[in-house]
Amino acid sequence: MTTTTVSLIDRMPACRGRLTAAAPLANVTWFRVGGPAEVMFRPEDADDLAGFLAGLPDDVPVTVLGVASNLLIRDGGIPGVVIRLGRGFAGIAADGLTLEAGAAALDLNVAAVARDAGVAGLEFLSGIPGTIGGALRMNGGAYGHEIKDVLVSAQGVTRRGERVSYDNAGMGFTYRHAGVPEDVIFTGATLRGAAGDPAEIAQRMAEISGKRADTQPVRSRTGGSTFKNPPGHKAWELIDKAGCRGLTIGGAQVSEKHCNFLINQGTATAAELEALGEEVRRRVFETSGVTLEWEIKRVGVAREGASA
Structure with missing residues (x-):
């Protein structure tokens, strides 16, 4: 892997984000194991991501990395390009009963914004230690609810750099799975809940947090x-x-x-x-x-x- 790193990074298209060769990955995973990324790309925003993918040679494999809470990276590392979405994809905004969340937004943070806005039904997200992008890809769920229960639409970029959008039905959700093509990198989602009392929502989130601590090895x-x-x-x-x-x-x-x-x-x-x-x-x-x-x-x- 080391012998090909320089030639691979030299083949990368122009971008505004950050490119890193032989980027260590173990410390960003919850398991704290795994080898490096041959090349790591951190795009500035969705336009930067789309442009990069459009110019990326077809033979270069792409792997998307979130907070790696439900991921095992093997010891030899990941060949090709690892794409990790950062701050440009972590925004969360509430408008009435609807939330716009970037794919890199932590599930817990989305639940907290919904709580403060008096939007009920998203409390379960506080029990999923990951990001919205991961929840979309796996139909993430906990405590009797799944992302399919609150999703209005999801946005993404294909391996060829094309911008795409899917409504709830188009996601093809089943248990812990979405039917969207594997090459689609999710960039954001529109979620919708119901009107609720912030204090009651906070209480449900506290109950979820307590149950996780009591039953799972969270530390x-x-x-x-x-x-x-x-x-x-x-x-x-x-x-x-x-x-x-x-x-x-x-x-x-x-x-x-x-x-x-x-x-x-x-x-x-x-x-x-x-x-x-x-x-x-x-x-x-x-x-x-x-x-x-x-x-x-x-x-x-x-x-x-x-x-x-």
Whole structure:
């Protein structure tokens, strides 16, 4: 990867944003593991992003990175260009019962703006440790609600630099999935709630925060919910019945507090975390016949010479 970094960055089109070769990524992920981006691009705004993508050679792979709360970057890093949306995509504005939110806006911040504006129905976002862009891509949800319940429309840019917009039906939402083409990079969303009392909304958000702290390892190096709930089952129950609570591989551990969470105990590699997840899947299938599907997105390549 190192031997191609210079030639790749030299092939990048003109832009107003920041380009960085061999950009470290581990410290921006919640797991605190993973190799570097071959090239990192941080666009100034949606126009900068569209222009960059329009001029990017077709053979260069593109990966989008948010706050990496539900992401595992492999130890060899991410080839191609990693695009990370920043301040130019983090705005939030309320107008009546409607909110305009950039894709880089934290879900918690969107819930807080809705609270202050007296817009109810978005409290669940305070329980999702990610950004609006990630919530759109995964139909993010918590505590009985999903982004599909409050989305009016979403805006984005295709791999060829074309600006696109989707209404709620056009998003093709299913459980933890959106049917929008994978090459679309979301840039913002229009959300709508219902009229509510700010004090009551604040109380519901406090209840969500308390429940998360009581039931999830929120202060650990984790990637959030690891596996999707299979139809008719709860992933954590299947994992617990398979005897995986507290299971370890190297520095990676299945959380004792909530066994659908993997934890970096401090020395884990991405390979160990992924191997542990696959071992959990194997044991759950052996004991229940159910194949768990990863909810955490895994990207990048293994470190050269790694055994796991």
